[in-house]
Amino acid sequence: MEKHITLPLTEALAKTLRAGDTVYLTGTIYTSRDAGHKRMCEALARGEALPFDPTDATIYYVGPTPAKPGAVIGSAGPTTSGRMDAYAPTMMSAGARGMIGKGARLPEVVEAMKKYHGVYFGAIGGAGALLAKCIKKAELIAYEDLGAEALRRLYVEEMPLVVIIDCEGRNLYEEGRKAYLDSKKG
Template sequence: MEKHIALPLTKELAETLHAGDTVYLTGTIYTSRDAGHKRMCEALERGEKLPFNPEDATIYYVGPTPAKPGQVIGSAGPTTSGRMDAYAPTLMSVGARGMIGKGARLPEVVEAMKKYKGVYFGAVGGAGALLARCIKKAELIAYEDLGAEALRRLYVENMPLVVIIDSEGRNLYEEGRSAYLMSVHSGRHLKKS
């Protein structure tokens, strides 16, 4: 199904999204990857606040290229989400709900998503030039010393995504692959008969 959704990603909204849905996302999201996640979780451990309000927030796993003069942001496709698996349940426990990335997640992340009603969206990995076009505003908000890994607040319009894992734990990586293999299998069967 194709859906246009406006952020923030509330619990109610999250529950309407299902693995395999094509989604066009509009609203404010936050960027963070390896080093930023480590710092945010260390801050939470010390009882400090995060650089942004995590409630119903969506985090984009991205380290963009530097913006050329006149650009809002450089190329900005997703990085491999699995490296954030150690931190994602902690961030969901304080209210963060949406994650945008690519690649497989650990079972403990999926369990946390079911518990906190999280959604894992896939952006097309390697399509950094295309995805940058959906980013209308970019503002550095913390950890500037991390360079490409610094925390940014982005405003995106109609960002093309696919729901990979939904809040019930359904997974497009598993379902999409087996659906394709079944279609090939049944196709072969038909040819034979």
């Protein structure tokens, strides 16, 4: 099913999404990769606040390239999500609900998604220049020393994504593989 979603990704909104849905996301998202996630989780462990309110937030696993003159951002393709698997349950326990990346997730992340009603969106790897066209504003908010891995607040319009894993744990990668194999039994 095709859905146009305006963020934030509330629990009620997350519950309407199903693995396999095509989604066009509009609103504020945050960027972070493993180095930024590590710092955020360390801050949470110390009882410190994060550089943004994680409640119902969506985090895009991306390290964008520098913007060309006149551009909002450079190429902004997804990073392999498995690099954030060690941190994703902690981020969800702090309130973050949406994750955008590419690739499979560990069972512990899927269990945390079910517990906290999280959603994992897949972005197309190799399409960073096209995805960057959906980004209308970009602002550095923390960890500037991390360069491309610094935390940014982005405003996106109609960012094309697919729900890979929904908040009930349905996984498009597993369901798609099973449907394909079942079709070959024939």
